[in-house]
Amino acid sequence: MTSKIKLYTADDEYKEAAFIVSEIEKLVGGLNNLSGDNTHYDSAYGFSDIAVLFRTRAVGKALLASFKQSGIPVRFGDASSFLAEYPFHIITDVIKLYLNAQDMIALDSVLTHGLKMSKKEKQEFLSSYSEEKRFTALFGEQDFTRQGTESTVKFIFQKFISDEALDDTGLLRKETILNLAKEYGADIEQFLYKLLLDTYTDVARLKTDAVNLSTFHASKGLEFPVVFIAGAEEGITPVLRKDSDMEEERRLFYVAMTRAKDALFITHAAQRKNFNETEEKEVSRFVGEIPASLVEPVQKKQPKAEQMKLF
Numbered sequence: 677m678t679s680k681i682k683l684y685t686a687d688d689e690y691k692e693a694a695f696i697v698s699e700i701e702k703l704v705g706g707l708n709n710l711s712g713d714n715t716h717y718d719s720a721y722g723f724s725d726i727a728v729l730f731r732t733r734a735v736g737k738a739l740l741a742s743f744k745q746s747g748i749p750v751r752f753g754d755a756s757s758f759l760a761e762y763p764f765h766i767i768t769d770v771i772k773l774y775l776n777a778q779d780m781i782a783l784d785s786v787l788t789h790g791l792k793m794s795k796k797e798k799q800e801f802l803s804s805y806s807e808e809k810r811f812t813a814l815f816g817e818q819d820f821t822r823q824g825t826e827s828t829v830k831f832i833f834q835k836f837i838s839d840e841a842l843d844d845t846g847l848l849r850k851e852t853i854l855n856l857a858k859e860y861g862a863d864i865e866q867f868l869y870k871l872l873l874d875t876y877t878d879v880a881r882l883k884t885d886a887v888n889l890s891t892f893h894a895s896k897g898l899e900f901p902v903v904f905i906a907g908a909e910e911g912i913t914p915v916l917r918k919d920s921d922m923e924e925e926r927r928l929f930y931v932a933m934t935r936a937k938d939a940l941f942i943t944h945a946a947q948r949k950n951f952n953e954t955e956e957k958e959v960s961r962f963v964g965e966i967p968a969s970l971v972e973p974v975q976k977k978q979p980k981a982e983q984m985k986l987f
Contacts, residue, residue, distance in 0.1 A: 680972040682941045692945045693742035696904050699941065700726055700748060700887060703902060723749055727888040727900040729932045731915060735907035736889055740844045749886035752848040764849065766790045766836045767829060771868045774820050777807045790836045825867045826857040892928040895935050903936035908944040909957040929962040
């Protein structure tokens with residue numbers, strides 16, 4: 677890294693998130709400093725050069741809210757192929773069934789998880805329609821190749837995965853899949869291969885211009901010019917449980933720190949809500965292990981004094 681580690685103490689998790697958002701806006705030259713193709717003028721960094729890392733996914737909640745309000749594009753990576761998980765696996769199952777009407781595993785998944793059919797209902801369906809008619813019986817005259825990959829994925833979302841059924845993370849993952857679908861045009865088969873063969877098809881590894889929100893685990897093997905480590909507090913990093921391995925917790929924190937190539941920010945909150953209760957928090961012991969000569973505390977901005985009115 678070319679500069680000292682910036683350490684920021686926030687009053688609570690929302691002010692911590694506000695600080696991170698503010699610093700990112702400075703790094704990319706401000707949100708008004710973008711052209712239509714996401715070019716950042718007079719700035720060394722784009723959104724995709726920046727990562728915000730955290731030990732537990734719960735820390736990401738306040739961050740997501742602040743990013744949404746700010747308009748900063750984000751993508752979420754959690755070291756898993758979420759497309760293999762419910763409900764997103766239904767996307768690959770529907771496409772597999774479209775490409776191969778004899779894929780009984782995909783068909784069973786669509787009937788069971790997508791259409792919520794009982795065992796009896798599935799048997800009746802299978803006996804009523806031959807293999808070549810089953811897809812049409814389920815989806816009508818859908819021509820995914822003609823429609824293109826993005827329209828196909830939108831159709832599957834509309835039919836099986838409503839926005840109301842998704843939390844903030846799920847909505848980010850939906851954006852990820854749709855962004856990826858755009859890249860494949862009408863080549864739905866190659867899109868399917870990408871989803872099935874790339875075990876890390878998550879937002880942290882897509883090339884779209886967005887800030888990376890990621891757990892420590894998911895950041896392994898990745899590097900970013902600028903990294904923020906959020907939630908650097910006792911009980912979060914390190915996680916404090918009876919079965920906690922302190923050396924593993926220390927290693928994960930170190931891994932997160934070493935993801936930064938140019939600049940590293942470490943932030944923590946003096947208070948944080950936990951199950952609707954506000955808890956007093958202490959800065960992580962791992963921060964105290966960093967040599968003081970490498971750390972530069974960031975001073976909180978003082979609110980501007982209100983000018984006296986003459987009238």
